Amino acid sequence: MTITDRPQAGWIVMHLTGELYYGTVELFWDHLQALLASGLRRIALELSALTFCDSSGMACFIRAHRAIRPAGGQLILLRPTVYLQRRLTIAGLDAFVPSVQELSGPEGPTEPEALAGPGVPA
Structure with a gap:
């Protein structure tokens, strides 16, 4: 998995490419921790190039949410x-x-609801 960062509309976008699974979750977590340690609190995980995500990868999303929210931050997918x-x-x-x-801008994402697709409730 590779991770790149870029600022966009008041957010730091972490672009994840490849597979997020038990063998790569530490890379993800270490990268996120470095962003948090630098004071960044509005993080968007760009997942369009993520080709695989197992349960340990999905657990990282919860762990990240739990790390960011108490500090007054926000995480979006x-x-x-x-x-x-x-x-x-x-x-x-x-x-x-x-x-x-x-x-969108610093006030938040433009779509508050989950991405809808075939068989996926909005």
Whole structure:
């Protein structure tokens, strides 16, 4: 897995490419911890190039949410694939971390509801 960062509309976008699974979750976590240690609190995980995500990867999303929220921050999932969004919905993770297609300005994402697709409730 590779991770790159870029600022966008008041957020830091972490672009994840490849597979997020038990063998790569530490890379993800270490990267996120470095962003948090630098004082960044508005993080969007760009997931359109994530080709695989197992349960340990999905658990990282919850762990990240729990690390960011008490510090007054916000975590969103940006452009998850339909397959990943379905898994997030089935697992109930969409109740904790919103999924959006686009970012807006500093006030928040432009789409408060989860990405809808075939068989995926909005």
